[in-house]
Amino acid sequence: MVRARTAAVVLCVCAALAACTSATAPEAPAIPLGELVSVEQGELLGATDGSVLRYRGIPYAAPPVGERRFTPPGRPQSWSGTRPATQPGTRCAQLPAAPGTPHATGGSDTEDCLTLDITVPAGTAADARLPVLVWIHGGGFTAGAGTDTDPRRLAEAGPLVVVTVNYRLGIFGFFGLPGLEGSGSFGLLDQRAALTWVRRNIAAFGGDPGRVTLAGQSAGADSVCGQLTSPLSAGLFHRVIMQSGECGTTNLVDVIHPGAGPAGDTWKPLPLLEAAGAAAAGTLGCPAPAGSTDPTAVLTCLRALPTAQLVGGAGYYWSPATGTPMLPRRPSDIVLNRAARPGVPILAGTTRxxxxxxxxxxxxxxxxxxxxxxxxxxxxxxxxxxxxxxxxxxxxxxxxxxxxxxxxxxxxxxxxxxxxxxxxxxxxxxxxxxxxxxxxxxxxxxxxxxxxxxxxxxxxxxxxxxxxxxxxxxxxxxxxxxxxxxxxxxxxxxxxxxxxxxxxxxxxxxxxxxxxxxxxxxxxxxxxxxxxxxxxxxxxxxxxxxxxxxx
CATH class of the missing domain: 3.40.50.1820 (Alpha/Beta hydrolase fold, catalytic domain)
Structure with a gap:
């Protein structure tokens, strides 16, 4: 009995001390995010840039070069040691901007370009779980790069973790052939791969994978609508912003210059795009063998060509295909049929x-x-x-x-x-x-x-x-x-x-x-x-x- 009473007293004293300690002990200071972070592939070293931290040129998928040209994005490669993340990744292959364009950017003949940049307000706690904004650049699916925009002001205002993404463009992003996996979808699949990478890794940068806004302008906004209506991208983002992109309700090029026809449409039926792919292959010196429906020989030939020979797109406007696993239907049809993914807040608009x-x-x-x-x-x-x-x-x-x-x-x-x-x-x-x-x-x-x-x-x-x-x-x-x-x-x-x-x-x-x-x-x-x-x-x-x- 004495032993029981003594034990009870000890427990009461311990409980009182614990209560006292918890009531008066100061909270542990938050540990600020540093320039060195760890992601699934390995360790990254970013840099402080005034009021923000930058982590640049981070690969989110395997380089789409050699045998990986015209394939869906593969898992990114790991590295040993610490990888510098202080320089932006290379622009995806594209022609130079037209002469006389304000703030023009140069072209690129590089296909190893599937990278993203991350901007975080300096002083962000490593476990802050800030909301995340993923930005998809515009450029008609043929030009542009995530690095054309500096999101510092948005990152500071949130505060937000902002991710800007490069994805394959033109013929590299949207080439198609019958029997080719990912036909007409590589650029959109790249964007989806970037979103998947963000979901798996953004917490390392103080971001919350459960609060991701997908945003874009022009072709970037069209891309956002494509991801919103794709069954493959469900759960990868939670809000969307679409600036000057209307989901493809009209054939924009045919409106601008009547007569362009289906080849000018942003969203192309897969058979149309694959027929264009077969024609382009012939133009590039890689025709299909007579009577063959196997794309292997054509692809082997095309993959051996230098990037510079392909970057012009063989004179065709390459853009996303519909009737694919990524886009089973035209995005505008899904939207107008009230079948878009429910419960996703949307901010959308145009300019006058x-x-x-x-x-x-x-x-x-x-x-x-x-x-x-x-x-x-x-x-x-x-x-x-x-x-x-x-x-x-x-x-x-x-x-x-x-x-x-x-x-x-x-x-x-x-x-x-x-x-x-x-x-x-x-x-x-x-x-x-x-x-x-x-x-x-x-x-x-x-x-x-x-x-x-x-x-x-x-x-x-x-x-x-x-x-x-x-x-x-x-x-x-x-x-x-x-x-x-x-x-x-x-x-x-x-x-x-x-x-x-x-x-x-x-x-x-x-x-x-x-x-x-x-x-x-x-x-x-x-x-x-x-x-x-x-x-x-x-x-x-x-x-x-x-x-x-x-x-």
């Missing part, structure tokens, strides 16, 4: 003057600016029996032929199909829609002639969100203030799934409503009160959507 970039690229840069007869011919092909009605609306005295055609592209290829997509996607989860309408936004990708200058061209939101490499356009003081607001909204969406200010310090900005019913969009014209909310029907009327039968 998307078409000006394409008018320059297809006409002015080619030295053939549009004349009035040229505009009328294009409009007749685009609008058919409604060409007269459309001409009266678009070709007014204050619009040059080029400006009028730019407006047609904006409305028919971006604003109006975007509106239809917003309505369909909002049925599957919370959606926040926007239009960038800064009347003096810088054009980061093409120099606009006088009749097309002003407004918000395709890509105009990019310098508000990122520092562009190799050069950032100059912003006015008001645009700097708008940039701060947009960075805050995008970072908040990646953190919480909704883009309103909360306690972030921008409590006076216009509240951004989620889409319900006919919907409302945030019209982003400037900082603070200069940004307003536009009802969906008013947006449709402003972009003449009734002309194009977008209801």
């Amino acid at each position: 003057d998307e078409g000006t970039l394409f008018t320059v690229a297809f006409f002015d840069r080619a030295g053939t600016p549009l004349t009035d007869p040229g505009f009328r011919a294009l409009l007749s092909a685009a609008a058919g029996t409604r060409a007269g009605e459309a001409g009266a609306v678009y070709r007014t005295v204050d619009r040059s032929p080029g400006r009028a055609w730019s407006d047609v592209i904006t409305d028919r290829a971006y604003a109006c199909p975007g509106l239809v997509n917003y309505r369909a996607l909002a049925d599957r989860g919370p959606l926040y829609a926007y239009e960038l309408a800064d009347p003096a936004a810088p054009s980061p990708y093409v120099a606009l002639p006088a009749d097309l200058a002003g407004g918000s061209a395709h890509g105009a939101e990019m310098p508000y969100l990122f520092d562009l490499v190799p050069g950032q356009p100059e912003l006015t003081a008001a645009q700097e203030a708008l940039a701060a607001e947009l960075v805050d909204r995008w970072a908040r969406f990646a953190t919480t799934g909704e883009p309103n200010a909360g306690t972030s310090g921008f409590d006076t900005v216009t509240s951004w409503p989620p889409w319900t019913g006919d919907g409302r969009l945030l019209t982003i014209s400037g900082p603070g009160a200069a940004t307003t909310v536009t009802p969906g029907p008013a947006f449709a009327e402003g972009h003449r959507c009734a002309l194009w039968d977008w209801r």
